[in-house]
Amino acid sequence: MNETSHLDARIPGRRLLQSPGPTPIPDAVLHALMGQPMDMGDPRVDETIAACEAGLKRLLQTAAGDVFFFICNGHGAWEAAIENLVPAGGTVLVPGTGHFSEGWAVQAEALGRRVRRTPWVEGQAIDPAAVAQALRDDPGHDIAAVFVVHTDTSSGITSDLAAIGAAMRASGHPALFVADVVASLGAEPFAMDALGVDMAVGASQKGLMCPPGVGFVATNARAFAAAQANPAPRFYWDIVRRKSELSYMKFCGTPPQNLLAALRVAFGLIENEGLPQVLARHRQLAGLVHAAVAGWAEAGALGFFAQQPERRSNAVTTITVPAGTDINALRALAREHYQVAFAGALGPLQGRGFRIGHLGDQNPAAMLGAIGAIEAALRAQGLPVGDGVGHAVRRLAAGA
Numbered sequence: 001m002n003e004t005s006h007l008d009a010r011i012p013g014r015r016l017l018q019s020p021g022p023t024p025i026p027d028a029v030l031h032a033l034m035g036q037p038m039d040m041g042d043p044r045v046d047e048t049i050a051a052c053e054a055g056l057k058r059l060l061q062t063a064a065g066d067v068f069f070f071i072c073n074g075h076g077a078w079e080a081a082i083e084n085l086v087p088a089g090g091t092v093l094v095p096g097t098g099h100f101s102e103g104w105a106v107q108a109e110a111l112g113r114r115v116r117r118t119p120w121v122e123g124q125a126i127d128p129a130a131v132a133q134a135l136r137d138d139p140g141h142d143i144a145a146v147f148v149v150h151t152d153t154s155s156g157i158t159s160d161l162a163a164i165g166a167a168m169r170a171s172g173h174p175a176l177f178v179a180d181v182v183a184s185l186g187a188e189p190f191a192m193d194a195l196g197v198d199m200a201v202g203a204s205q206k207g208l209m210c211p212p213g214v215g216f217v218a219t220n221a222r223a224f225a226a227a228q229a230n231p232a233p234r235f236y237w238d239i240v241r242r243k244s245e246l247s248y249m250k251f252c253g254t255p256p257q258n259l260l261a262a263l264r265v266a267f268g269l270i271e272n273e274g275l276p277q278v279l280a281r282h283r284q285l286a287g288l289v290h291a292a293v294a295g296w297a298e299a300g301a302l303g304f305f306a307q308q309p310e311r312r313s314n315a316v317t318t319i320t321v322p323a324g325t326d327i328n329a330l331r332a333l334a335r336e337h338y339q340v341a342f343a344g345a346l347g348p349l350q351g352r353g354f355r356i357g358h359l360g361d362q363n364p365a366a367m368l369g370a371i372g373a374i375e376a377a378l379r380a381q382g383l384p385v386g387d388g389v390g391h392a393v394r395r396l397a398a399g400a
């Protein structure tokens with residue numbers, strides 16, 4: 001131990017966090033995390049919970065329904081959807097869109113549910129016609145719910161919820177429409193009531209700019225009635241048990257006060273900026289990354305995983321690389337020497353690509369810095385790349 005060993009971990013400046021979750025946390029949110037705990041009878045606790053409920057409902061654009069928070073990550077919120085909406089041994093339809101749709105399907109199977117899948121076609125969004133066909137192939141209405149991942153964070157693909165909802169309704173099948181908005185809320189347009197989504201499922205650490213630790217589901221009357229009618233055994237995740245005016249009941253125990261204080265600030269930041277402006281900023285930043293990838297791709301080695309340009313996510317971009325590329329070495333170089341952290345590819349894409357997050361508390365200057373540092377890492381690793389930085393800079397200057 002020397003005089004300064006406790007400072008060794010400090011890096012000069014800020015490391016850019018271009019992961020699609022967790023995402024950077026704004027200073028105001030960090031400060032909100034630092035409060036002392038309150039006794040559970042303190043009215044400020046109830047006030048914070050009420051503000052989070054109202055803020056989340058405004059962001060989800062749902063007027064009528066209820067929101068339920070859990071101390072968990074996105075997988076916990078997935079579990080809440082499964083346990084509340086699908087009877088033991090019941091069936092869900094999970095349209096394939098990548099590693100996250102498959103993860104939700106596997107979790108439902110592990111919990112004793114049957115899963116039907118529509119095929120995952122690499123690089124493509126969910127095909128609404130395939131969803132409608134799967135529902136028409138179920139004349140006995142065994143399928144209790146359709147679990148749709150809005151933005152699949154592994155593929156970097158955002159599926160068209162309006163088209164999927166329309167296809168579901170046209171099929172005449174009564175299955176519940178459940179949307180995972182973990183990665184899309186705050187980055188892509190989403191309006192729960194207008195889309196006819198019966199349950200939305202989300203978490204705190206992506207577009208909501210908070211630490212991981214709070215998951216949530218929002219329900220309309222139809223989804224809540226399905227939960228009430230569902231005899232599947234459950235306790236912690238049971239939204240019927242949690243529907244209460246008492247905060248201790250709402251959280252099935254002690255509420256996570258600091259995380260809720262942070263969430264409340266995060267909702268306030270989004271409202272202060274304005275949701276249309278937040279969404280426009282995400283489109284702008286995604287445009288910079290897409291321009292950079294198009295520039296890199298000119299040398300013939302890199303490319304977009306998402307094949308339909310209009311379905312490329314505003315939250316995260318998945319970039320393909322030649323077989324044999326050492327992605328972990330690329331990430332380590334960028335993280336440890338250039339101070340930009342980005343993600344590898346997941347599941348069947350592992351080793352075939354990497355992902356740049358452009359989600360949450362991000363701005364053009366930091367995004368260009370990240371693009372430049374990632375391009376430097378690609379060049380240092382000997383990968384042939386075109387002028388991605390130049391493309392991104394010109395795109396920003398053009399105001400697109």
Ligand SMILES: *Cc1c(COP(=O)(O)O)cnc(C)c1O
Nearest residue numbers: 073074075100151153182183203
């Ligand atoms: C991150 C993510 C999840 C899982 O969230 P965890 O907090 O990691 O459990 C689920 N769905 C989508 C779309 C995600 O991006």
